[in-house]
Amino acid sequence: MSDTGRGSPFAPHTDAETTAMLDAIGVENQEALFDIPEDVRFDGEFGIAPRSEREIRREIQLHLDRDDDLTAFLGRGHYDHYVPSMVDHLADRSEFLSSYTQYQPEVAQGFLQALFEYQSMLVELTGLEIANCSMYDGASALGEAATLALRARSVDGTRVLIPELLADGRRAVLENYLAGTDATIERYPMADGNADREALADTLADDCAMVYAENPTVRGTIEEGLSEIGELADEHGALFCLGTDGVALSLLEKPANVGADVVVGDAALGLGASGGLGLGLFTTHEDFLRQVPGRLVGVGEDSDENRAYTLTLQTREQHIRRERATSNICTNQAWVALRAAMHAAWLGADGLVGLAEDCVTNARDLADRLDDIDGVEAPAHDRHHFREFTVRTDRSAADMREELEDEGFAVHAIDDHLLQFCVTETNAGQIDELAAAVEVVA
Amino acid sequence: MRYDQATWTREDGDENADTYEPLLAEKRSTEVAVDESPLPDDLTRESVALPDPSEPELARHYTRLSQMNYGVESGPFPLGSCTMKYNPKFTEDVAALPGAGTHPARSAASTQGTLELRHHLQTYLARIGGMHSVTLQPPAGAAGEFTGILVAKAYHEEHGNDRNEIIVPESAHGTNFASAALAGYEVVSLPSAEDGRVDVDALEAAVSDDTAALMLTNPNTLGLFERDIEEIAEIVHGAGGLLYYDGANLNALLGRVRPGDMGFDVMHYNVHKTFATPHGGGGPGAGPVGVVEELAPYLPSPQIEERDGEYERVEPEHTIGKVHGFAGNWLVLLKTYAYIARLGDSGLTDTSAKAVLNANYLASQIDYEIPFSPFHHEFVASADRDAADVAKRMLDYGVHPPTTKWPEIVDEALMTEPTEAETQAALDQLARAFNNAADDSDEALETAPERTAAGRIDQADAARNPRLSWQALDN
Ligand SMILES: Cc1ncc(COP(=O)(O)O)c(C=O)c1O
Numbered sequence: 069m070s071d072t073g074r075g076s077p078f079a080p081h082t083d084a085e086t087t088a089m090l091d092a093i094g095v096e097n098q099e100a101l102f103d104i105p106e107d108v109r110f111d112g113e114f115g116i117a118p119r120s121e122r123e124i125r126r127e128i129q130l131h132l133d134r135d136d137d138l139t140a141f142l143g144r145g146h147y148d149h150y151v152p153s154m155v156d157h158l159a160d161r162s163e164f165l166s167s168y169t170q171y172q173p174e175v176a177q178g179f180l181q182a183l184f185e186y187q188s189m190l191v192e193l194t195g196l197e198i199a200n201c202s203m204y205d206g207a208s209a210l211g212e213a214a215t216l217a218l219r220a221r222s223v224d225g226t227r228v229l230i231p232e233l234l235a236d237g238r239r240a241v242l243e244n245y246l247a248g249t250d251a252t253i254e255r256y257p258m259a260d261g262n263a264d265r266e267a268l269a270d271t272l273a274d275d276c277a278m279v280y281a282e283n284p285t286v287r288g289t290i291e292e293g294l295s296e297i298g299e300l301a302d303e304h305g306a307l308f309c310l311g312t313d314g315v316a317l318s319l320l321e322k323p324a325n326v327g328a329d330v331v332v333g334d335a336a337l338g339l340g341a342s343g344g345l346g347l348g349l350f351t352t353h354e355d356f357l358r359q360v361p362g363r364l365v366g367v368g369e370d371s372d373e374n375r376a377y378t379l380t381l382q383t384r385e386q387h388i389r390r391e392r393a394t395s396n397i398c399t400n401q402a403w404v405a406l407r408a409a410m411h412a413a414w415l416g417a418d419g420l421v422g423l424a425e426d427c428v429t430n431a432r433d434l435a436d437r438l439d440d441i442d443g444v445e446a447p448a449h450d451r452h453h454f455r456e457f458t459v460r461t462d463r464s465a466a467d468m469r470e471e472l473e474d475e476g477f478a479v480h481a482i483d484d485h486l487l488q489f490c491v492t493e494t495n496a497g498q499i500d501e502l503a504a505a506v507e508v509v510a
Numbered sequence: 511m512r513y514d515q516a517t518w519t520r521e522d523g524d525e526n527a528d529t530y531e532p533l534l535a536e537k538r539s540t541e542v543a544v545d546e547s548p549l550p551d552d553l554t555r556e557s558v559a560l561p562d563p564s565e566p567e568l569a570r571h572y573t574r575l576s577q578m579n580y581g582v583e584s585g586p587f588p589l590g591s592c593t594m595k596y597n598p599k600f601t602e603d604v605a606a607l608p609g610a611g612t613h614p615a616r617s618a619a620s621t622q623g624t625l626e627l628r629h630h631l632q633t634y635l636a637r638i639g640g641m642h643s644v645t646l647q648p649p650a651g652a653a654g655e656f657t658g659i660l661v662a663k664a665y666h667e668e669h670g671n672d673r674n675e676i677i678v679p680e681s682a683h684g685t686n687f688a689s690a691a692l693a694g695y696e697v698v699s700l701p702s703a704e705d706g707r708v709d710v711d712a713l714e715a716a717v718s719d720d721t722a723a724l725m726l727t728n729p730n731t732l733g734l735f736e737r738d739i740e741e742i743a744e745i746v747h748g749a750g751g752l753l754y755y756d757g758a759n760l761n762a763l764l765g766r767v768r769p770g771d772m773g774f775d776v777m778h779y780n781v782h783k784t785f786a787t788p789h790g791g792g793g794p795g796a797g798p799v800g801v802v803e804e805l806a807p808y809l810p811s812p813q814i815e816e817r818d819g820e821y822e823r824v825e826p827e828h829t830i831g832k833v834h835g836f837a838g839n840w841l842v843l844l845k846t847y848a849y850i851a852r853l854g855d856s857g858l859t860d861t862s863a864k865a866v867l868n869a870n871y872l873a874s875q876i877d878y879e880i881p882f883s884p885f886h887h888e889f890v891a892s893a894d895r896d897a898a899d900v901a902k903r904m905l906d907y908g909v910h911p912p913t914t915k916w917p918e919i920v921d922e923a924l925m926t927e928p929t930e931a932e933t934q935a936a937l938d939q940l941a942r943a944f945n946n947a948a949d950d951s952d953e954a955l956e957t958a959p960e961r962t963a964a965g966r967i968d969q970a971d972a973a974r975n976p977r978l979s980w981q982a983l984d985n
Contacts, residue, residue: 075860076853078596079930089871098863101870103735103884110768114637118854121600132609134623142613154565158572166581166597168789174962178575179791185534188979204649207835237835248694290553322555344611344840345794368972371965380972386684391697396688399650403790413534416562417542428548452549478616
């Protein structure tokens with residue numbers, strides 16, 4: 069078992085078993101079971117040496133140690149919120165972790181219930197009636213929203229309006245999701261960080277399938293007139309898609325109250341230290357129920373008339389509808405959704421709202437500190453902020469970013485003279501050190 | 511020995527008689543007013559109502575839910591096409607190392623260790639698939655298909671080819687059709703030949719100037735190796751199309767034949783299948799995409815490249831852009847790296863040997879017709895009665911059943927993939943479950959399962975009256 073080089077340590081056959089099994093099948097050896105023409109056979113080697121667990125753990129640790137130990141003040145859609153230990157321990161239970169899509173609901177009630185609870189929490193947070201049980205990330209959720217808009221809209225509009233300021237990843241993924249359609253993506257201008265509603269009113273017309281806005285925006289500003297956008301979209305029969313995240317939802321205006329038809333975003337809950345795993349939120353109105361991408365968990369009854377959970381409305385999905393499915397998604401991010409639900413339940417309403425309020429005050433505190441420094445102006449936009457904000461710099465932002473890295477901090481340089489800082493409870497303790505470093509490089 | 515899959519059994523007169531475990535919201539929920547926030551009132555919501563059980567209560571809630579869930583460690587899990595193999599524990603520890611997940615916007619200069627690991631994994635996967643370059647960005651198999659088809663599309667566009675069709679065998683996975691359609695293609699469905707493989711004549715007739723690509727998995731969903739693969743490649747290439755490999759079934763072939771050697775131009779690897787990363791109750795997985803040299807300039811951005819010992823993020827010349835908002839499911843990929851390193855050449859080769867051995871042994875022990883052979887890591891048996899009923903009955907015998915009713919080419923299909931991780935004894939247990947279910951009366955099948963956390967669930971009824979949140983439960 070501890071040996072390396074003798075085959076797979078995870079294939080448990082003894083030689084005697086292998087022989088007995090080959091006898092039962094009626095073949096001489098294992099290779100006789102492969103029906104592969106000689107011509108295409110691979111007789112080379114991968115050149116991958118097997119290593120022991122201990123060696124691999126050390127090897128990977130040594131690699132990770134080569135990453136600089138920086139304190140990151142990075143955000144722009146990817147947020148580092150502290151995840152309580154309980155989440156790791158319970159989500160790691162192998163019955164959860166090593167299960168799969170709930171094709172046999174009678175032996176998957178536990179995961180189904182947890183996903184149902186996740187959906188319900190999103191329904192509460194967004195005010196919309198339908199939440200699916202995960203997309204890959206916020207960017208693909210946005211792409212899915214746009215394809216939904218094109219399918220669901222009765223008028224044949226093909227323009228998709230997105231904010232001029234948007235994370236590159238989201239825009240690029242959206243472009244790919246629309247590559248197979250005749251939709252065109254147009255950017256509407258921003259005014260001081262927020263959607264320029266007048267410009268938007270001028271460009272919004274009946275040939276628009278969807279308007280997308282974010283709250284908070286990619287620069288962390290909080291939108292001030294979302295219901296106006298909702299009304300405008302409604303007037304023209306366009307879908308209003310709102311991008312946000314799981315923490316901001318608990319504090320900012322409820323999407324349903326500003327007229328949002330679809331809410332998407334990166335969850336920001338349940339991820340763990342800087343993630344490395346995504347979780348795309350997707351919620352919408354009941355009207356679009358049959359157009360929803362991905363899996364949905366519903367409640368039904370079992371043969372004893374007891375409450376039971378099951379995947380439902382599967383005729384929307386690829387395994388049944390094939391090329392006419394609402395999406396191509398199969399494997400999703402269910403386990404991250406489980407973690408997000410655990411995280412939210414652990415926080416409770418009080419904890420979640422408190423966390424969101426800290427996102428406002430921490431960002432404000434850091435901006436105030438930085439604004440006192442000569443050569444920088446913070447925040448660059450005269451707006452309320454959530455978690456992050458931009459900073460105008462006299463010096464080159466790229467140079468400052470690099471020098472801050474030498475001082476031990478990772479920040480965004482997003483334009484010639486704009487830096488961006490994101491602060492959460494995980495780095496709020498280092499605000500003083502960061503401000504001191506900015507003072508050095510400003 | 512009898513194995514009940516419901517650890518928690520209902521008793522008459524239970525307080526929560528109609529639920530095994532109350533919903534969080536039914537335990538304790540608090541509504542909090544948002545009225546003293548640091549923001550002006552017109553920017554905030556009025557209140558939030560969420561469950562807020564204490565940590566001990568939550569621990570019990572989720573432990574209990576986990577006990578009502580069947581995973582790979584609960585017992586055999588021969589869900590065909592899904593490769594539900596054992597997930598080694600140490601890979602979880604590797605992914606949990608401090609510093610394993612850095613923010614995707616960190617500079618290349620400050621994350622050389624992580625980038626080197628990504629580069630190593632790209633290299634490993636390229637060698638295993640016989641490909642030139644690999645992107646790690648796609649977050650699942652279907653996302654890999656979408657990426658690969660976009661790469662093919664960009665390639666054709668760059669060469670001035672206007673091609674609007676993707677050919678997909680009828681027996682392919684639903685995502686193949688859906689991914690091709692998402693990329694804007696007409697899907698041409700290719701019927702199978704009598705022997706369950708690609709009908710070469712039909713393919714010949716189907717290809718044309720409009721053919722952008724043929725999507726194929728090999729062994730196919732019946733477990734059969736497409737023996738005519740070289741001819742198939744010739745036909746597709748001859749018509750100017752590309753050959754796409756759906757890597758879902760790679761577990762059958764490791765070390766024996768590589769997609770690149772069979773003539774495939776672009777492929778995805780399904781790491782939650784072949785490389786043992788946990789399926790997580792539905793995900794996350796990862797679907798890296800490999801391409802031949804000619805297609806490398808079209809890969810998503812960024813690619814990780816090495817120059818003089820430095821690792822850089824590079825934008826390929828004709829990149830299709832991005833298919834994930836960040837850097838894909840990196841922690842899943844890290845587990846993939848650890849698994850491949852643990853196995854090495856000999857372990858990977860042995861994996862396929864044992865996966866194929868197990869499928870063939872199990873098939874030899876069950877009293878079911880298996881219309882198509884010789885199969886490899888999976889076989890498709892015919893239930894000869896309602897496959898869904900047989901599956902429900904198998905639950906009562908303490909195992910997870912196979913994939914049912916797909917591929918449709920087999921009547922009442924039971925698509926069975928035991929994986930290399932099962933012992934002979936576990937396979938015998940599985941065979942007994944198959945055979946007992948075959949011997950059981952129609953009535954026993956129709957009323958099954960009876961030893962599970964829930965009885966048979968009426969899915970049609972749940973879909974007719976959709977209740978998708980606890981808020982909808984009172985309706
Ligand atoms: C044959 C086949 N192709 C493609 C896929 C899609 O992969 P994923 O679920 O990772 O998106 C699957 C698995 O579900 C499959 O079995």
